[in-house]
Amino acid sequence: MASAEEVVEVGIRVLDPEAAVPTYAQPFDAGADLISTSDLELAPGERAVVGTGIALSIPAGWAGFVHPRSGLAARHGLTVVNAPGTIDAGYRGEIKVCLLNTDSSNAITISRGDRIAQLVLQRVGRADFVVTEELDPSVRGDGGYGSTGGVAGWAAIEQEDA
Numbered sequence: 001m002a003s004a005e006e007v008v009e010v011g012i013r014v015l016d017p018e019a020a021v022p023t024y025a026q027p028f029d030a031g032a033d034l035i036s037t038s039d040l041e042l043a044p045g046e047r048a049v050v051g052t053g054i055a056l057s058i059p060a061g062w063a064g065f066v067h068p069r070s071g072l073a074a075r076h077g078l079t080v081v082n083a084p085g086t087i088d089a090g091y092r093g094e095i096k097v098c099l100l101n102t103d104s105s106n107a108i109t110i111s112r113g114d115r116i117a118q119l120v121l122q123r124v125g126r127a128d129f130v131v132t133e134e135l136d137p138s139v140r141g142d143g144g145y146g147s148t149g150g151v152a153g154w155a156a157i158e159q160e161d162a
């Protein structure tokens with residue numbers, strides 16, 4: 001049986017009198033919705049940094065990641081420029097979202113209180129970088145950027161199997 005989800009305690013300051021603690025829309029959702037504290041309109045191709053009205057104290061060993069919401073992305077072309085935005089455990093300022101209207105012809109209107117993005121909490125590690133002349137060998141080696149093949153999917157796999 002799958003193990004239960006891990007719940008981490010995160011301190012929160014609600015900075016805007018009308019903002020609220022972020023909520024998970026459904027049980028087991030990974031993302032808690034973040035709201036906009038501003039009214040704004042994004043012209044096609046325009047971006048803006050938008051406040052969410054909250055500040056957090058995330059425990060060391062964890063980080064928050066600001067992801068776009070898929071419905072707004074699919075319906076309107078709204079995304080997060082730096083997706084996922086990284087919220088460091090030590091950051092105590094207001095969480096802000098750098099929104100981008102990717103639609104080529106329609107403006108997007110955002111109203112105060114709209115759920116504009118979602119925050120995912122994840123465990124994170126930090127590297128102890130050890131300088132070396134030779135890296136451990138691996139099967140992939142230095143192959144990257146398409147080294148395993150192009151875009152062909154099923155057809156290529158079927159040919160290889162034949």
Ligand SMILES: O=c1ccn([C@H]2C[C@H](O)[C@@H](COP(=O)(O)OP(=O)(O)OP(=O)(O)O)O2)c(=O)[nH]1
Binds near residue numbers: 084087088094095098
């Ligand atoms: O979508 C985001 C991304 C970042 N931040 C805040 C929290 C994060 O801890 C801090 C720094 O983010 P990042 O390291 O991505 O930005 P930077 O350009 O490297 O700034 P800095 O020099 O402050 O690290 O900005 C947000 O509020 N929203």
Ligand SMILES: [Mg+2]
């Ligand atoms: Mg940084």
